[in-house]
Amino acid sequence: MSEKKINGAGLRGQSAGETSLCTVGKSGSGLTYCGYDVSDLADNASFEEVAYLLFNGELPNVAELAEYKAELFAMRDIPQALKEVLKLIPKDTHPMDVMRTGCSFLGNVEPEVDFSEQRKAANRLLSAFPAIMCYWYRFSHEGVEIDCTSDESSLGGHFLRLLKGESPSAQHERVMDVSLILYAEHEFNASTFTARVCASTLSDMFSCVTGAIGTLRGPLHGGANEAAMDMIQKFTSPADAKEQMAGMLERKEKIMGFGHAIYRTSDPRNDIIKAWSEKLAKENGDTSLYDISVACEEFMWDTKKLFCNADFFHASTYNYMGIPTKLFTPIFVCSRLTGWAAHVMEQRSNNRIIRPSADYIGSDPRKVTPIAQR
Numbered sequence: 001m002s003e004k005k006i007n008g009a010g011l012r013g014q015s016a017g018e019t020s021l022c023t024v025g026k027s028g029s030g031l032t033y034c035g036y037d038v039s040d041l042a043d044n045a046s047f048e049e050v051a052y053l054l055f056n057g058e059l060p061n062v063a064e065l066a067e068y069k070a071e072l073f074a075m076r077d078i079p080q081a082l083k084e085v086l087k088l089i090p091k092d093t094h095p096m097d098v099m100r101t102g103c104s105f106l107g108n109v110e111p112e113v114d115f116s117e118q119r120k121a122a123n124r125l126l127s128a129f130p131a132i133m134c135y136w137y138r139f140s141h142e143g144v145e146i147d148c149t150s151d152e153s154s155l156g157g158h159f160l161r162l163l164k165g166e167s168p169s170a171q172h173e174r175v176m177d178v179s180l181i182l183y184a185e186h187e188f189n190a191s192t193f194t195a196r197v198c199a200s201t202l203s204d205m206f207s208c209v210t211g212a213i214g215t216l217r218g219p220l221h222g223g224a225n226e227a228a229m230d231m232i233q234k235f236t237s238p239a240d241a242k243e244q245m246a247g248m249l250e251r252k253e254k255i256m257g258f259g260h261a262i263y264r265t266s267d268p269r270n271d272i273i274k275a276w277s278e279k280l281a282k283e284n285g286d287t288s289l290y291d292i293s294v295a296c297e298e299f300m301w302d303t304k305k306l307f308c309n310a311d312f313f314h315a316s317t318y319n320y321m322g323i324p325t326k327l328f329t330p331i332f333v334c335s336r337l338t339g340w341a342a343h344v345m346e347q348r349s350n351n352r353i354i355r356p357s358a359d360y361i362g363s364d365p366r367k368v369t370p371i372a373q374r
């Protein structure tokens with residue numbers, strides 16, 4: 001591959017379309033959803049308000065939010081047929097594969113008949129994802145068939161309740177809410193772009209989201225929070241972290257949870273989730289995981305000028321909340337669904353099939369040699 005091709009790899013820096021949903025660090029605007037800074041939303045809004053914003057372009061007022069939350073609340077349970085499918089999925093399956101299957105199967109039994117149902121389909125997935133994840137997890141790991149409904153008012157609280165079987169503390173519910181806000185939307189990232197490509201063929205919402213889940217699954221994208229957790233758990237102290245990371249860099253290994261395709265010096269989501277990680281660590285009484293994470297952050301900046309992305313401090317934050325590592329990326333799905341669905345709706349509103357071309361670098365034209373002579 002030529003130098004020029006390597007530089008052009010990954011479509012980096014090329015605009016692939018327009019969006020009114022999000023800016024990612026362009027022209028000093030930082031990370032914004034529909035014009036609102038993500039830190040402003042994390043401080044002053046709930047995840048449901050953000051979902052409403054992404055689907056409707058405006059934040060809801062009190063009455064609109066109450067109506068929206070009631071709609072989501074009523075759709076939390078999942079059909080028995082889906083529960084039966086989830087029961088068949090083995091315990092050692094990657095939970096992202098469970099989410100992919102759950103999403104796809106829901107599209108079988110409750111299809112989006114036409115685009116007038118797009119909001120209903122998006123809201124249905126938003127309400128049902130915590131149940132899909134937790135029903136499978138608790139059945140396969142604990143042999144329990146959980147009740148998929150709860151009286152928790154927020155989706156974040158509902159997820160924690162289904163996962164643990166008890167009401168979360170107000171603080172854990174709030175941290176989950178903030179985390180869902182931070183992960184909700186991020187312009188033309190790989191999984192969202194997948195959803196838009198699928199939408200551009202006029203496919204259905206469930207197919208767009210299923211494809212996006214498969215894309216988010218990879219460790220270079222959503223899987224980084226789990227990989228970061230696996231890494232920091234192996235370090236015994238801040239000094240050990242620095243020593244082991246030096247070896248990883250020497251071996252040219254990627255350090256998960258660091259770097260970004262667009263941000264160059266920092267990820268605006270990091271400070272927010274890092275502050276929660278520190279708070280939870282102090283309350284937990286054992287700050288070692290947080291201290292190790294800070295050592296990793298310092299080491300990567302000092303040696304490579306690489307900074308933590310949103311995933312890195314999510315690892316310790318979720319761990320302090322007692323969330324199993326294998327569920328980290330599925331939580332990302334529960335959140336990013338809002339961005340995916342909003343992009344699907346935006347793509348449909350002004351659609352032309354997405355079909356780029358490629359620079360051909362293969363062999364010169366040639367004739368087929370009959371198989372017997374090859």
Ligand SMILES: CC(C)(COP(=O)(O)OP(=O)(O)OC[C@H]1O[C@@H](n2cnc3c(N)ncnc32)[C@H](O)[C@@H]1OP(=O)(O)O)[C@@H](O)C(=O)NCCC(=O)NCCS
Pocket residue numbers: 219220221222224253254255256257258259260261262306309310311
């Ligand atoms: C996010 C990511 C895929 C972006 O890739 P990218 O756009 O190709 O990255 P950059 O162009 O900024 O990379 C510049 C250099 O830093 C290196 N680098 C980037 N991230 C790195 C990391 N996490 N660990 C080690 N080196 C890294 C690259 O290998 C590259 O080195 P090179 O010039 O010697 O090849 C990449 O940073 C990565 O793999 N990070 C780890 C996975 C992760 O956390 N993903 C979640 C993203 S939100």
